[in-house]
Amino acid sequence: MTVQSVPSVRIVEVGPRDGLQNIRDSIPTATKLELIRRLESTGLSTIELTSVVSSRAIPQLADCRDVLESSVVKRLISKSHLRLPVLVPNIKGLDIAIRHSIKEIAVFVSATEGFSKANINCTVEQGIERARDVASLALKSNIAVRGYVSCIFADPYTGPTPLAAVLRCVKELLDAGCYEVSLGDTLGVGSPLNIRTLLIYLLNNGIPLEKLAGHFHDTYGQAVANVWEAYSHGMRVFDSSVASLGGCPFAEGAKGNAASEDLVYMFHNAGISTGVDLSKLVETGVWISEQLSRTNSSRAGTALAATSKATLNAKSRPSKNSSLPWNFVSETERAQLHRSSVILNRPKSGNVLTASVISDLTSVVTDGSKGSQRQVLLYWDGPRKRE
Numbered sequence: 001m002t003v004q005s006v007p008s009v010r011i012v013e014v015g016p017r018d019g020l021q022n023i024r025d026s027i028p029t030a031t032k033l034e035l036i037r038r039l040e041s042t043g044l045s046t047i048e049l050t051s052v053v054s055s056r057a058i059p060q061l062a063d064c065r066d067v068l069e070s071s072v073v074k075r076l077i078s079k080s081h082l083r084l085p086v087l088v089p090n091i092k093g094l095d096i097a098i099r100h101s102i103k104e105i106a107v108f109v110s111a112t113e114g115f116s117k118a119n120i121n122c123t124v125e126q127g128i129e130r131a132r133d134v135a136s137l138a139l140k141s142n143i144a145v146r147g148y149v150s151c152i153f154a155d156p157y158t159g160p161t162p163l164a165a166v167l168r169c170v171k172e173l174l175d176a177g178c179y180e181v182s183l184g185d186t187l188g189v190g191s192p193l194n195i196r197t198l199l200i201y202l203l204n205n206g207i208p209l210e211k212l213a214g215h216f217h218d219t220y221g222q223a224v225a226n227v228w229e230a231y232s233h234g235m236r237v238f239d240s241s242v243a244s245l246g247g248c249p250f251a252e253g254a255k256g257n258a259a260s261e262d263l264v265y266m267f268h269n270a271g272i273s274t275g276v277d278l279s280k281l282v283e284t285g286v287w288i289s290e291q292l293s294r295t296n297s298s299r300a301g302t303a304l305a306a307t308s309k310a311t312l313n314a315k316s317r318p319s320k321n322s323s324l325p326w327n328f329v330s331e332t333e334r335a336q337l338h339r340s341s342v343i344l345n346r347p348k349s350g351n352v353l354t355a356s357v358i359s360d361l362t363s364v365v366t367d368g369s370k371g372s373q374r375q376v377l378l379y380w381d382g383p384r385k386r387e
């Protein structure tokens with residue numbers, strides 16, 4: 001009897017980095033950590049945590065050190081089956097990553113001059129040189145290195161990208177020791193025929209497909225089709241972002257990444273394993289979209305959420321019989337802080353803490369898992385009154 005193995009792909013979740021980097025309003029570090037925690041709980045085995053770049057270039061990720069030294073990230077780093085790359089542009093970024101015991105970094109170059117200058121303030125040649133130096137030092141420190149090539153089809157400043165320019169960058173990054181190079185359609189302009197042409201060209205020029213990953217932005221709605229095209233040529237690693245978050249301040253007008261929910265939905269329907277719990281991923285997409293007050297751009301995510309009980313619960317007002325989810329806030333070695341919230345519907349008495357209010361609160365805030373009820377500690381800053 002022959003045992004046939006289930007085909008599988010690896011999803012590289014870039015939501016906490018690429019997904020958030022272009023959002024103007026400052027996002028609390030706790031929200032970023034909760035996003036990472038939730039993503040990991042879906043079964044995703046590769047999550048790009050943040051980037052250590054100039055805070056002038058990317059103000060949103062200026063809290064990268066707080067993210068990296070958080071107990072959430074430390075706990076995840078200790079799990080040996082996870083890949084948790086951090087994007088770094090230079091030796092300074094690498095030093096910070098090393099100080100935080102990061103086990104994997106991602107270096108990035110552009111195939112084109114315009115984006116290279118705008119994004120990392122140097123020529124393509126200098127960018128390759130920098131990536132080589134960073135990779136060499138990282139490998140000496142036992143840190144795995146992933147590579148990105150941006151603008152594989154077009155550059156926002158200089159137009160279409162020659163195939164040979166992409167090939168050159170891919171070769172350089174593999175020679176520098178990257179275990180995998182992710183092909184970035186930064187502008188999201190490519191469609192399946194472009195993917196096919198590029199992959200055949202790279203293959204014919206000696207680049208093994210198992211060394212490549214796809215990172216396709218969805219500006220023209222082609223990302224899922226592009227992923228499927230790349231899969232059919234043999235690619236097995238795809239970058240994506242929950243709720244299709246994403247974009248780069250130096251690629252104006254580009255939309256988010258391929259939505260992780262859409263990819264997982266597509267692969268599962270084709271009998272291809274991702275290792276990801278789709279319903280948890282959908283909940284995470286709904287949750288982060290609410291946190292950021294943004295429309296959830298995952299088609300599968302919104303369709304599945306519309307029918308899911310989780311969304312109905314989240315949208316309905318709390319009553320004596322309903323339960324609210326706990327959201328993780330922070331943790332120490334001995335305790336985790338979770339937060340839930342209720343709306344006090346007492347216009348006459350205001351939000352005064354009384355015995356019956358306490359009883360109501362403890363009955364609506366449960367941890368949702370059968371048989372176990374977390375201890376509810378109430379902290380109250382407002383006035384107190386006897387009933």
Ligand SMILES: CC(C)(COP(=O)([O-])OP(=O)([O-])OC[C@H]1O[C@@H](n2cnc3c(N)ncnc32)[C@H](O)[C@@H]1OP(=O)([O-])[O-])[C@@H](O)C(=O)NCCC(=O)NCCSC(=O)C[C@@](C)(O)CC(=O)[O-]
Pocket residue numbers: 018021051052053054055056057058088089090092093094108119120121148149150151183184185186215247248249
């Ligand atoms: C590369 C630089 C630093 C050059 O920027 P520069 O101005 O040439 O560099 P510099 O060495 O003169 O430094 C300028 C300032 O940044 C600081 N700095 C310098 N390095 C770091 C660092 N590592 N971490 C923290 N701070 C840093 C440095 O200390 C200094 O601060 P100041 O003294 O003026 O206060 C800058 O251009 C930069 O950070 N660029 C990154 C931009 C970026 O993150 N873009 C988005 C990611 S790329 C992307 O999205 C595409 C991708 C990967 O997703 C794939 C795709 O979609 O195609």
